[in-house]
Amino acid sequence: MQDAVNQEIRLAKFAQVFVGANQLIFGLERVLVIWIGANLALQSVFSVGMLIAYLAYKDQFALRMAGLVDRAIEFRLLRLHGERLADIVQSEPESSNPGGLGRPDSLRGIEIRNVSYRYSEGEPWIVNDCSFTIKHGDSVAIVGESGCGKTTLVKLILGLLKPDKGSLLIGGIDTSQLATNDLRAMIGAVMQDDQLFAGSIAENISFFDSDLDFDRVQRVAELAAIHLDISAMPMGYQTLIGDMGSSLSGGQKQRIVLARALYRNPLVLVLDEATSHLDVMKERLVSDAIKSLPITRIIIAHRPETIASADRVLVMEQGRIVHEFGAQVQLETASP
Ligand SMILES: Nc1ncnc2c1ncn2[C@@H]1O[C@H](COP(=O)(O)OP(=O)(O)OP(=O)(O)O)[C@@H](O)[C@H]1O
Ligand SMILES: [Mg+2]
Incomplete structure (x- = not known):
């Protein structure tokens, strides 16, 4: 029981670190992207309109990438389901013995x-x-x-x-x-x-x-x-x-x-x-x-x-x- 609870606590800590790291990385990425865009706009490479469009495209790109990752995971799960089905589908069917001796009395x-x-x-x-x-x-x-x-x-x-x-x-x-x-x-x-x-x-x-x-x-x-x-x-x-x-x-x-x-x-x-x-x-x-x-x-x-x-x-x-x-x-x- 003690071991199980300790492992659960470890798991919860790990999940928290993971969520924190996840948010930190995406936050930094956002800051970086805006910083690059803003710099380009300040250097007059971008117009303000282009900066807005650039940020909108970036958001869409991130969303689609996240969707792609989810689908990839679903595909992997599909393989798992397939393997489970294979146990049934590929098991040898019962041989239907023709039984030369006729019906039993x-x-x-x-x-x-x-x-x-x-x-x-x-x-x-x-x-x-x-x-x-x-x-x-x-x-x-x-x-x-x-x-x-x-x-x-x-x-x-x-x-x-x-x-x-x-x-x-x-x-x-x-x-x-x-x-x-x-x-x-x-x-x-x-x-x-x-x-x-x-x-x-x-x-x-x-x-x-x-x-x-x-x-x-x-x-x-x-x-x-x-x-x-x-x-x-x-x-x-x-x-x-x-x-x-x-x-x-x-x-x-x-x-x-x-x-x-x-x-x-x-x-x-x-x-x-x-x-x-x-x-x-x-x-x-x-x-x-x-x-x-x-x-x-x-x-x-x-x-x-x-x-x-x-x-x-x-x-x-x-x-x-x-x-x-x-x-x-x-x-x-x-x-x-
Ligand atoms: N699929 C199996 N593979 C290996 N051993 C098995 C398997 N099925 C049953 N046994 C073993 O065979 C022994 C007899 O089991 P069985 O199910 O025939 O007992 P039972 O007399 O019907 O018992 P109960 O009254 O509890 O239903 C048990 O020791 C059990 O562990
Ligand atoms: Mg029995």
Whole structure:
């Protein structure tokens, strides 16, 4: 703190010296220019009219030069913005795997076989020899202490990360053989740090679908228990929300992101702490609505109430599933 304050004081002193020097230089320059002009006028080289014109031109010249310097600085900033954009523009697009094996049969569920993953070589394995299966239509909760690798496991299932060892089968087909589009179309996900985009609520729910199906938007909003909140807003589904969904509460944001995942009619729904900001009543509403859907659900949660909505509970520890509970026992035992 002391260092920071000292540096701030130094900076303020420096800025003051800079402003002082700046004013001194420009003041002296003005004195010098007038002195030269006045001398020339006294020596009758200049007429008085010419002196006035000379000073006016000098002022204009100084103003334009200052403008030029400002533009030069703006150009430099433009390069900086360009470099930031380049990060996005030049990043390699996801290879759209043609997937010779056809569409997966969702009725065969998800199978994870001895999957291991680490973020880079030399780092510890985050998912370590992990195996389990999820039948179609199952509702499975994955629990475990913070940092044990739940989100990483979900990213592997979503195909956002590729396993280093082992294989992941969705609908009986290895994900490495699946067409990326087919995989994306099958799975809807709400991740821990999902964001909303600048646009209306309806656009956010439909994910900027070019032919927006408004009935479906409303239906999924009802499922996600956000319909009443949206209807209460003056502009309803056309309410504009900012880059970060700034005009919404954390729980409203979460429910809109959930509606967005449901809009795509997924066969598998992955919820990574998707209802952590909701109160217990709202969460039960959402849980019951999701329960009624004939899809496979993978729920990651810390709250006992959320976990209780699943049929099976898998306990993750150090990158693998070490335990499994049935539907009933969990409430007393599984409070991580
Ligand atoms: N992009 C990344 N690069 C390197 N390491 C990462 C990355 N993302 C996560 N990790 C590490 O992987 C481990 C597991 O992270 P993960 O996000 O899977 O945990 P989690 O079980 O979802 O935790 P939480 O319950 O807090 O969400 C952590 O130790 C984390 O530091
Ligand atoms: Mg996580």
